[in-house]
Amino acid sequence: xxxxxxxxxxxxxxxxxxxxxxxxxxxxxxxxxxxxxxxxxxxxxxxxxxxxxxxxxxxxxxxxxxxxxxxxxxxxxxxxxxxxxxxxxxxxxxxxxxxxxxxxxxxxxxxxxxxxxxxxxxxxxxxxxxxxxxxxxxxxxxxxxxxxxxxxxxxxxxxxxxxxxxxxxxxxxxxxxxxxxxxxxxxxxxxxxxxxxxxxxxxxxxxxxxxxxxxxxxxxxxxxxxxxxxxxxxxxxxxxxxxxxxxxxxxxxxxxxxxxxxxxxxxxxxxxxxxxxxxxxxxxxxxxxxxxxxxxxxxxxxxxxxxxx
Numbered sequence: 001x002x003x004x005x006x007x008x009x010x011x012x013x014x015x016x017x018x019x020x021x022x023x024x025x026x027x028x029x030x031x032x033x034x035x036x037x038x039x040x041x042x043x044x045x046x047x048x049x050x051x052x053x054x055x056x057x058x059x060x061x062x063x064x065x066x067x068x069x070x071x072x073x074x075x076x077x078x079x080x081x082x083x084x085x086x087x088x089x090x091x092x093x094x095x096x097x098x099x100x101x102x103x104x105x106x107x108x109x110x111x112x113x114x115x116x117x118x119x120x121x122x123x124x125x126x127x128x129x130x131x132x133x134x135x136x137x138x139x140x141x142x143x144x145x146x147x148x149x150x151x152x153x154x155x156x157x158x159x160x161x162x163x164x165x166x167x168x169x170x171x172x173x174x175x176x177x178x179x180x181x182x183x184x185x186x187x188x189x190x191x192x193x194x195x196x197x198x199x200x201x202x203x204x205x206x207x208x209x210x211x212x213x214x215x216x217x218x219x220x221x222x223x224x225x226x227x228x229x230x231x232x233x234x235x236x237x238x239x240x241x242x243x244x245x246x247x248x249x250x251x252x253x254x255x256x257x258x259x260x261x262x263x264x265x266x267x268x269x270x271x272x273x274x275x276x277x278x279x280x281x282x283x284x285x286x287x288x289x290x291x292x293x294x295x296x297x298x299x300x301x302x303x304x305x306x307x308x309x
Contacts, residue, residue, distance in 0.1 A: 020047055052085035056096055065103040068308055074280055075099055078258050092220075098259030107308060108261070108282040109273075109300065113293040116265030116286040117145055124155045126284070127260035130251060130272050132243055135165035144175040146265065147214065151180040153263065154216040159255065162212050163189060163243075167202065169210070176214065184219050187211040189247065190228035211251070227251045243268075248275040256281060270296035277303050 020043050027039050056079045065072065078084065079099065087095050112119045129150050133142055143162075150160040160181070164172055173183070190208045198205055211227065213219075229247030248271045256262065258280045264272040267285035269292065276283035277300065285300070287293040 017047060048089055049082055049085045052088050053080060053082070056084060056088060059096075060099075060103075063100070063103075067103050067106055070307070071103065071280060075103055075258065084257070095257040098257050100259075102259030102280060102282070107277070107280070107304065109277070109304060110284045111267075111273075111293070111297050111300065112284075112286045113288070113290055113297075114286060115288050116149060119265075119286055121153045121263070121284065123152055124158075125261065126153045126263045127155060127158050128256050129154065129158075129160040129162070129263045129265065130248070130255075131161070131264045131266045132163040132268065132272075133266045135167070137168060140168060140171055140175060143172050144178070147176040147178045147181050149265065150214065151178055151216060156217045157220060158216050159184070159219065159221075160212075160214040160216075161187070161251065161255065162214075164210050164212055166206070166210060167199070172212070176212070181214045181216060182218075184213045184215045185223075185225060187213060187223075187225045187227055187251075189251070190226065191247070192228060192231045221255065223255050227254060243271045245271050245274045245278070248272050249279060252276065252279060252281065267296055268292060270299050273300045274303055277307055 024036070024040055024043060027034075028036050057076060060072075060075060060079060079096075084095050084099075087093075129146075131146070133139065133146065143164075146162065147160070154160065176183075187210070188208050189211050192207065213223075227247065227250045229244040229250070252262065252272075252275045259282070261282040261284065262272065262276050263284040263286075265286045267273060267287040270285060273283045273285045273296065275281075283300075285296065287296060
């Protein structure tokens with residue numbers, strides 16, 4: 001036996017809504033030969049999402065939190081997005097719970113100057129690993145270590161998103177084939193404008209790079225597979241290989257929810273961390289180079305102070 005866990009209003013979404021009944025009647029008159037039942041189901045679904053959004057916002061507004069007013073405004077704005085209401089209607093309360101937990105506890109920012117393989121991260125404690133390891137051939141063994149690390153620290157259903165160069169893709173796939181971690185998809189990360197790297201040995205001007213997506217267990221999230229930075233947003237201010245905050249923001253917002261924990265084991269200049277702070281995700285950053293770490297730490301702590309005080 002299956003149980004309908006939807007709120008009551010989702011089952012009777014048209015009751016007390018003459019405006020929706022009028023829309024249905026107009027549709028019936030305009031398209032007399034179409035299946036009106038399909039349109040009614042769409043109207044019911046839209047009404048259920050609308051009412052669920054209002055319910056979630058009311059739950060938020062009826063509680064007291066210690067976070068800044070800007071953080072509360074951000075939470076209200078993201079709850080107005082359909083994706084949170086849609087998940088709640090499916091019975092998946094996890095995204096909304098993460099929002100509430102974040103507002104109750106505030107930001108958790110952890111920064112480590114170390115080799116990621118030597119940092120103690122609790123098992124099954126991370127929602128997403130989003131990272132950009134070095135691409136040269138001598139660093140290829142890191143990809144296997146990254147996959148093993150991800151399998152341990154990701155929670156069930158969590159994901160690893162790693163940018164890669166295209167020169168050694170077959171070797172990278174082989175190295176990242178570890179038990180407990182499943183390849184899910186390859187996303188396209190676009191870098192539009194005049195920031196095309198020239199790969200002389202391959203005779204290619206490249207305007208995109210692959211992002212390999214692995215999951216711990218089955219993936220349950222729908223994600224668009226094209227990510228992009230803003231035009232000519234090739235930010236190397238904090239690191240020679242640094243990514244832009246705009247690009248990492250687009251990726252972050254496509255795959256994750258407010259209040260989730262994101263880890264970057266190759267933090268570099270901290271672009272992933274900056275995107276996490278700006279969009280209210282917890283962040284764990286690890287960087288092995290002391291000078292690079294110092295720069296990234298200063299960047300993120302200053303941003304934290306500006307956003308959260």
